Amino acid sequence: MRAVQILNPSGEVTMPRPNRPRVMCVANQKGGVGKTTSTVNLAVALALHGNRVLVVDLDPQGNASTGLNVPHHAGVPDVYDCLIDNVPLADVAQAVEGIPNLHCVPATIDLAGAEIELVSVVARESRLGRAINGYPGEFDYIFIDCPPSLGLLTVNALVAAQEVLIPIQCEYYALEGLNQLLNNINLVKAHLNPELEVSTILLTMYDRRTRLADAVEQDVRNHFGDKVLTSVIPRNVRVSEAPSYGQSVMTYDPGSRGATSYFEAAQEIAERGAKIGVAA
Incomplete structure (x- = not known):
């Protein structure tokens, strides 16, 4: 039942669509907190339930491209071409096989040099925008x-972006680098993008057997309040295995706890998005 609900083969189950496009940046400078995994699985969950979704892979490692099984070897047109050579995004976006409504702008290893090349480019901070x-x-x-x-x-x-989604790992060091990220977000908001808001916090890698995970969850909820999604992503072997098959956990094992958790998180994001549109 759960698997059918998540895969939604009939297309009958839909998540509410926002009134305007929502551009969400998934950021956390700490590695290994589930940024790419969350991006891929939330995107697939929303796309399987009637939303039109684009994933922009801005990480030179290209893991989001791998997770969506989108070619990103050297020579493939990618996000680097958009940033450095002004190639239109529409020319490099690829449809994701097997998932209707989902497209991906891949990242190749060329992107590793973009950080340095952008330094001398005019309006370097707003190229992607x-x-x-x-x-x-x-x-x-x-x-x-x-x-x-x-x-x-x-x-x-x-x-x-208009919104920042921050995945936070339920472990001791999780909150250490968060201040630096929030400072940077505030700087960007003050000088470059006044519309930017931290709209969503997603707790990942939750291990219910440990007191620590519970303590981190309470800390984050106390600090960020209702920005924290009710859904929490557990540690789940299926979530870790899926990328090696070029899949999201949604299609790899739709009945797993990991898939259910991401489905619920996507549902929450969609419902909040519908309300944002009304408020605006």
């Missing part, structure tokens, strides 16, 4: 998967 604004408005969600650093690529993502 300009590319996204120039894309025909046919998406409900645009997720930007950031590299685990606070360099120019992440700044580009923060300038292009």
Whole structure:
């Protein structure tokens, strides 16, 4: 039952669509907190339930491209071409096989040099924003998967987005680097993008057997209040295995706890998005 609900083969079950495109930057400079995993699985969950979704892979490692099984070897047109050579985003976006309504702008290893090349480019912080604004408005969600650093690529993502989604690992060091990220978000908001808001916090890698996970969850909920999604992503072997098969956990094992948790998180994001549209 759960698997059928998540895969939604009939297309009958839909998640509410926002009134305007939501551009969400998935950021946390700490590596290994589930940024890419969350980006891929939330994007697939929303796309399987009637939302039109674009994933922009801004990490030179190209893990989001791998997880969506999108070719990203050297020579493939990628997000680097958009940032450095002004190639339109529409020319490099690829449809994701087997998932209707989902497209991905891949990242190749070329992107590793973009950080340095952008330094001398005019309006270097807003290159990605300009590319996204120039894309025909046919998406409900645009997720930007950031590299685990606070360099120019992440700044580009923060300038292009309206919302920041921060995945936080339920472990002791999780909150250590968060202040630095929030400071950077505030700087970008003050100087480059006044619309930017931290809208969503997602707790990942939750191990219910430990007191520590519970303590971190309470800390985060006390600090961020209702920005924290009720759904928590557990540690789940299926979630870790899925990328090696070029899949999201949604299609790899739709009955697993990991898939159910991401489905519930996506549902929450969609319901909040519908309300944002009404408020605006």
